[in-house]
Amino acid sequence: MTNVSLAQSYPIKAKKRLKILDVLMSEAAYSDVIREAQEIVELALKGMLRHVGIAPPHWRDVGGLLLEHRDRFPEPVLAHLEEAAAISKWLRKERELSFYEDLDFIPTEEYTVEDARKAIEGAMLSVRLAEAVIPWPER
Numbered sequence: 652m653t654n655v656s657l658a659q660s661y662p663i664k665a666k667k668r669l670k671i672l673d674v675l676m677s678e679a680a681y682s683d684v685i686r687e688a689q690e691i692v693e694l695a696l697k698g699m700l701r702h703v704g705i706a707p708p709h710w711r712d713v714g715g716l717l718l719e720h721r722d723r724f725p726e727p728v729l730a731h732l733e734e735a736a737a738i739s740k741w742l743r744k745e746r747e748l749s750f751y752e753d754l755d756f757i758p759t760e761e762y763t764v765e766d767a768r769k770a771i772e773g774a775m776l777s778v779r780l781a782e783a784v785i786p787w788p789e790r
Contacts (some may be wrong), residue, residue: 661698662781665691669778672771681767682758685749688770689742695777696739699724702785711746714739728783735780738773745770 668691675684689711697707700716703723707713714736717724721732745766749758
């Protein structure tokens with residue numbers, strides 16, 4: 652596996668997972684939308700990093716690394732890096748609560764359709780950015 656094909660594998664997986672979000676939304680499973688969207692964002696952004704020569708770290712929020720290495724990304728993507736970093740940070744924070752809850756936080760009761768829509772928009776943005784950075788294999 653080449654570095655290019657490895658970089659391509661991240662957003663390919665992310666794009667396939669986008670389909671899951673529609674099912675979860677139709678079930679009003681908003682906390683699950685948050686959790687899955689976080690993983691989509693993480694995959695897409697890590698693929699972008701790998702493509703520009705940065706080995707992705709083993710932590711969830713890599714938005715700061717995107718900003719730190721912004722000079723490696725093409726011009727059209729630069730306009731959206733701040734937004735991608737912000738959504739990555741927000742979803743990383745929400746990831747644990749959305750799945751594991753807390754004493755005073757029941758995920759199925761706390762997350763709203765607006766939270767889920769924001770997460771989906773962030774996931775879609777991340778995949779679009781990855782597609783703009785990483786050359787795709789011919790299908």
